[in-house]
Amino acid sequence: MGNSAKKETSARARQTAILRAIFDAAFERFGPRHWWPGETDEEIVIGAVLTQNTAWANVEKAIANLREARMLSLKALDRAGESEVAQRIRPAGYYNLKARRLKALARFLVERCDGNLSRLRHADPAALRADLLQVYGVGPETADSILLYALSMPIFVIDAYTRRILARHGLARPNASYDELQKLFQSNLAPDAPYYNEYHALLVAVGHRHCKPTPRCADCPLYRAALFATRRSHAEAQRHTRPEVV
């Protein structure tokens, strides 16, 4: 092996070690998170649309409304009128928009698997992802949430918290693309759906409680862990994200 190849290999091993350290530190504090908190795979798909840029507490109300109206299934949503769906999901916000998105996704999945998601469990993840991205209202995070949480495929979900946490620890550029961040995880961690599942859930927990727009680093479980792995970049990131806190 040449010198540059060796360097690449050790850089990759280091990245892997850092990513594992972050998982371990977060898991010790918050895990296991038991995500996705849906009862059925269809409920997870529906929740994936409802939770777009929306707090989960509000999504739960919308899901409860759909359940009460017997509309918490892909076939039911496919049959239902858009304005009826919109009224039911009001608590989740963006209700007109999300009603159209739910209808589009329900149509696609009824067409694809008769609304029976278990039939997709052995589909090719990359191909299915490409198809999902063609559906109105399904972007990368929603598509990947479906693949990972409803279909148990080893696809890493990136969200706003993930981006923020990585950027603040100097592991990614603040404006890194979704695909870039996903590649960081998937090329450094073995494909493992349960591990990816737990990892994303843990990042959300860290983001929600500590890595907020105004960060609370003091008792963050990643503070010591990341300091150990990337002392310099963490300190650097801190300078830019915590102007008033040491």
Next chain:
DNA sequence: GTCCAGTATC
């Protein structure tokens, strides 16, 4: 960059 929108939390 702007729009979509109700709800919780400070």
Next chain:
DNA sequence: GATACGGGAC
């Protein structure tokens, strides 16, 4: 009252 939320389309 202001901020933030488990994004995506245009």
